[in-house]
Amino acid sequence: MKKLFRRIILLGIIAGASFMFWAEKPIIPAEQTASMEFTIAPGSSLRSSMQQIDNAGVPVNSWLMTLLAQMTGNSTKLKAGTYELKPGTTPNQLVKQLVRGEFAQEALTIIEGWSFKQMRQAIDSNPALKHDTAGLSDKDLMAKISSDYALPEGLFYPDTYLFAKNSSDLQIYKQAYNLMIKRLNEAWTARDAGLPYASPYEALIMSSIVEKETGKKSERSMIAGVFVNRLKHGMLLQTDPTVIYGMGDQFKGNIRKRDLLTDTPHNTYTRAGLPPTPIALPGAESLHAAMNPAKTDALYFVARGDGSSQFSANLDDHNNAVNKYQRK
Structure with a gap:
């Protein structure tokens, strides 16, 4: 009887050690490069959760x-969701991943200078998102995100956004x-x-105009300075x-013409002042430039053709610059 008891204890120790060894052994070898979802x-x-993992082919x-x-x-x-099993992950680590809800991460980049229409197209075409805004008007979309604004242009910050796969596109907005x-x-x-x-x-x-007008980032504050001067002088912006x-x-x-x-x-060639809405999604540098424009007496600028601009304080100098860089 004692021998049987000892054997049972020994088998239990062996089974426990084997189980712990299994729990710390990578599910997918670390040297592999492909993850599984x-x-x-x-x-x-x-x-049911474990059966779904098995059905997905996770070994x-x-x-x-x-x-x-x-x-x-x-x-x-x-926690429910879509997960990424990376090479080298052990069963013990996988359980912790499921408990913490460390979902598979996707990324979507919104580019500075995009229009809101371009932003919507990028979001609508992203296959990793759940498209809850499909068919919504821009006005209805703004109401969905509890915005005080009815028109969306310019009101979304251009950046790279991470999200769990199959998240609602409303999260990005x-x-x-x-x-x-x-x-x-x-x-x-x-x-x-002032x-x-x-x-x-x-x-x-103004930030959105600076964003679309600037060829060189270093000139953003000068561009903003020109437009601020034109507004102060009651001149048309003509951008x-x-x-x-x-x-x-x-x-x-x-x-x-x-x-x-x-x-x-x-x-802004036919109407004075600022347009009624932004014309693009401005980034941080354009926001800063519009709020902190260069102290300049320039009222005009013209593209030199290399991405930079020639700035002028009077119309004669500006026309000469146009002849030199545009009409050649």
């Missing part, structure tokens, strides 16, 4: 995984909107005195990107 559906039980014993989760007190703590409002308010608080903006929104409009924005789908890549003369709400 699997999804646990909401409301899944422990056994791990689902029965032992169930036992491991129970032994570690995590049988009711696993909310993150980008909240971050833009935060950055805008920060820049507004730190703005120079700027011709009645509100942070008007400063955002081509606002005309292009107002043309919408009619713009085919070339702006003509008749386009400059055709009135739209955004045409």
Whole structure:
């Protein structure tokens, strides 16, 4: 009887050691480069979760995984979602990953200078997102993210956003909107005195113009300085990107004189002051430039053709610069 008891104890020790060795052995060898993805559906039980992992082709014993989760007190703590199993991950690490909800991460980049239309196209075409905004108008989308603004242009911060696979696209819109409002308010608080903006929104409009007009990042503050001077002098801004924005789908890549003369709400050749909305998504440097423009007497600028601009304080100098760099 004692021998049998000792054998049982010995077998238990061996089984326990074998189990612990299994729990710390990589599911996928570390030297492999390919990860595996699997999804646990909401409301899944422990056994169902492990079966879903098994059904996804993950080479791990689902029965032992169930036992491991129970032994570690995590049988009711696993979170639903899509996960990435990386090479070198052990069963013990995988259980911890499921408990912490460390989902598979995807990334989406919103580019400075994009229009909101381009942003929506990028989000709508991303296969890793759940498209809850499909079919919503821009106005309805803004209401969904609890915005105080009805029109979306310019109100989303260009950046790279990480999200769990199969997340709602509303998450991206909310993150980008909240971050833009935060950055805008920060820049507004730190703005120079005496700027011709009645509100942070008007400063955002100017930031978007600077974003679209600047070829060289180092010239952003000078571009902003020119436009601020023109506003203060009661001059038309006369900036081509606002005309292009107002043309919408009619713009085919070339702006003509008749386009400059055709009135739209955004045409700053035909209408004084700032346009009614931003014309693009401005980045941090354009926000800073619009709030802290260069102290300059320049009222004009023209592209030199190499990405830089020639700035002039009077019309004669500007016309000479146009002849030199544009008409040659």
